[in-house]
Amino acid sequence: MCGCKEKKSDLSLISGILDEYAKVPGSLITILQKAQEVYGYLPVDVIYHIAEATGNSPAKVLGVATFYTQFRLQPVGKYLIMLCQGTACHVNGSERILAAISENLGIKNGETTEDGLFTLSSVACLGCCSLSPVMMINGETYGTLTPDKALTILKELREKAEKEAQA
Amino acid sequence: MKRIIVGEGSCGIAAGAAKVYSALEPLVSGDKSIHLGITGCIGMCYLEPIVDIYEDDTLLQRLVLVSENDAPAVAQAVKSGDLSGVEHLFIKDEDKEFLSKQTRIALRNCGIVDPTDIHDYEKRGGYEGLKKVLGSMTPEEVIEVIKTSGLAGRGGAGFPTWFKWNAARNSKSKSGAKYLICNADEGDPGAFMDRAVIESDPHNLIEGMMIGAYAIGATEAVVYVRAEYPLAIKRLESAIKEARANGMLGKNICGSDFSCDMRIKAGAGAFVCGEETALIASLEGQRGMPRLKPPFPAQAGYNSEPSNINNVETFANVPWILVNGGEKFAAMGTENSKGTKVFAVTGKVRKGGLVEVPMGMTLRDVIFGIAGGIRDGKQCKAVQLGGPSGGCIPYELFDTVIDYKALTATGAIMGSGGMVVMDENTCMVGIAKFFLDFTTKESCGKCVPCRIGTKRLCEILTRIVEGNGKEGDVELLEELCNAVKDSSLCGLGQTAPNPVLTTIRYFRDEYDAHIRDKKCPAHECAALLHYHIDEEKCKGCTLCARKCPAKAIDGTAKNPHTIRQDACIKCGQCFAACRFGAVTVE
Known part of the structure; x- marks a missing residue:
């Protein structure tokens, strides 16, 4: 045994979701989406639990979870930076933004900072191409970025988080 | 009644429209003579946030690039009836042409109606098409009108819509169920017209889909939307509820015998799900992998029952066609491409946004006539059409007309409507690598030519x-491209080599410059750049040396500096920092 099942997530948090969807054919993606909303990611023991409840093998559930970019198997930071790498953003210099953020936070694409504040994730296209380069952080979109502007936004978020922690 | 309408599409909100709205709200909330509302995407993304001032239904003035700080002046101007106080925000005549040169059918209500109010849509003739169809037409007659119109699939392939509808109609269902599916999995990076339609005019999509559902005899309609479009999902959800409450969805629509309900399925992020059979697999909760056709979805689609899949923009044209007649739609365009097409014009253009034009216009008309040409006085190099499945068309061919056949002849495709314009500073080899990097990641892995072929192509482009790069790499790329094209299972792999093939075809000299001279003519590929300091121009201000993260710049104050090439990491910070133009790059 790899021991990965030993993680203890509170499985009762998704019992309502499973009651509603577990027996509805074709709902696996919906269940995973809703479970991710609850936990912020998909813990391995939750995947096993969903497999059991839906009558699927864990391999099948994990297969679906790893196929789609939306699903995460690791926890994310307080702020999820979705940096657009679409065509328009690429043409307008999104790689420089990625490099600046990576250097500033000391993390690569897909990683989370040690303090658990930021996760950096480059995404295909956010559909705000006229404002490129663009990033979305926790649902809010920031456009016409420059490396400096992106770092200022991160600095503001860090200060905001520190204030919240003090309060 | 005076109305202040704020454009709240995703682009507008990202530019600050929601803040403008919040700033206006307390200023006008006490005034019963003023209505503050929202609309969707006006399409002039480069002027967002946009605030329109109406007297009833007449647009008095369009204010552009409005910030929340302008809110008091805007509120005051509307209250007093004297708009001169906000004259500096008035849209310029030149920018008015951005819309006046367009012909809007799919986007006809975008930026005008309130997407959260079905009655606003009905005031503009909404649901008339559906009422007409259910009240006086047979499904066969509906299909005939669509056939006359010449409407073709706007998702990219350009397959005749009537043909698909007819096939689904004539296909027998085992259980009695038939499905109408809308493909709103707009995965092409650089395209956002489907998002704009759903966010701005969701009832138009619902109406178009219900007409289609009636034509094929569907029992259920599903909209497969990208999860990256939360606002589109939210607006469509609320529109579906409204439509249901108003008898436009559900049992006995408009009092007829026809019943069909609709639901949304949020995608989970996979470009390949734009392919019909992969989309169906995803709807069924599986990994979104395509399968061989036949059987076609019209015969055995979702849940193995007859299914018809069309793109958002295709459906958005349908209500207009049913109200105005197929002939009127077919009167626009060229011999083999009828009607209009929406493009998301972005990249290095001055005026980026959504443009809907009749087929038959030239690329030049759109990029220079409407989008204002290239910004910063740079030279236009090419336009990329069709995203990862499309290709780059060089500036010399900008007189090509927008037409399925003519665009395919260039090696690109019409595609779903992404139009990314590039200038002299965009490296064409870099663009090819960018797209192959994308397709390598998005390849589902089912078939070998696509899974391994795109990876090898990407590796060669990367080197x-x-x-x-080595002598013979271009020939190797071409050989591999043709193999991937010919032998991949689905459209993703079959079209993935297009960006490579078109850039080789039109920009072979750039490939050669990279491989033979180790130079990037566009000055974009960092590894091939060389930074130098011009001794004559350098004042010895030391700024570059202080900025250099690699400490690769030597020199003392007031004396010319030099860059040690072996230590230089080519980050370009010295180039950006120098105030005397002394740092040069080649």
């Missing part, structure tokens, strides 16, 4: 942009 070229990194300065390690």
Whole structure:
């Protein structure tokens, strides 16, 4: 045994979701989406639990979870930076933004900072191409970025988080 | 009644429209003579946030690039009836042409109606098409009108819509169920017209889909939307509820015998799900992998029952066609491409946004006539059409007309409507690598040519942009491209080589410059750049040396500096920092 099942997530948090969807054919993606909303990611023991409840093998559930970019198997930071790498953003210099953020936070694409504040994730296209380069952080979109502007936004978020922690 | 309408599409909100709205709200909330509302995407993304001032239904003035700080002046101007106080925000005549040169059918209500109010849509003739169809037409007659119109699939392939509808109609269902599916999995990076339609005019999509559902005899309709479009999902959800409450969805629609309900399925992020059979697999909760056709979805689609899949923009044209007649739609365009097409014009253009034009216009008309040409006085190099499945068309061919056949002849495709314009500073080898990097990641892995072929293509392109290209690499790329094209299972692999093939076809000299001279003519590929300091121009201000993260710049104050090439990491910070133009790049 790899021991990965030993993680203890509170499985009762998704019992309502499973009651509603577990027996509805074709709902696996919906269940995973809703479970991710609850936990912020998909813990391995939750995947096993969903497999059991839906009558699927864990391999099948994990297969679906790893196929789609939306699903995460690791926890994310307080702020999820979705940096657009679409065509328009690429043409307008999104790689420089990625490099600046990576250097500033000391993390690569897909990683989370040690303090658990930021996760950096480059995404295909956010559909705000006229404002490129663009990033979305926790649902809010920031456009016409420059490396400096992106770092200022991160600095503001860090200060905001520190204030919240003090309060 | 005076109305202040704020454009709240995703682009507008990102530019600050929601803040403008919040700033206006307390200023006008006490005034019963003023209505503050929202609309969707006006399409002039480069002027967002946009605030329109109406007297009833007459647009008095369009204010552009409005910030929340302008809110008091805007509120005051509307209250007093004297708009001169906000004259500096008035849209310029030149910018008015951005819309006046367009012909809007799919986007006809975008930026005008309130997407959260079905009655606003009905005031503009909404649901008339559906009422007409259910009240006086047979499904066969509906299909005939669509056939006359010449409407073709706007998702990219350009397959005749009537043909698909007819096939689904004539296909027998085992259980009695038939499905109408809308493909709103707009995965092409650089295209956002489907998002704009759903966010701005969701009832138009619902109406178009219900007409289609009636034509094929569907029992259920599903909209497969990208999860990256939360606002589109939210607006469509609320529109579906409204439509149901108003008898436009559900049992006995408009009092007829026809019943059909609709639901949304949020995608989970996979470009390949734009392919019909992969989309169906995803709807069924599986990994979104395509399968061989036949059987076609019209015969055995979702849940193995007859299914018809069309793109958002295709459906958005349908209500207009049913109200105005197929002939009127077919009167626009060219011999083999009828009606209009929406493009998301972005990249290095001055005026980026959504443009809907009749087929038959030239690329030049759109990029220079409407989008204002290239910004910063740069030279236009090419336009990329059709995203990862499309290709780059060089400036010399900008007189090509927008037409399925003419665009395919260039090696590109019409595609779903992404139009990314590039200038002299865009490296064409870099663009090819960018797209192959994308398709390599998005390849589902089912078939070998696509899974391994795109990876090998990407590796060769990577070594070229990194300065390690070898003589014969271009020929190798071409050979591999043709193999991937010919032998991949689905459209993703079959079209993935297009960006490589078109850039080789039109920009072979750039490939050669990378491989033979180890130079990037566009000055974009970092590994091939060389930074120098011009001794004559350098004042010895030391700024570059202080900025250099690699400490590769030597020199003392007031004396010319030099860059040690072996230590230089080519980050370009010295180039950006120098105030005397002394740092040069080649």
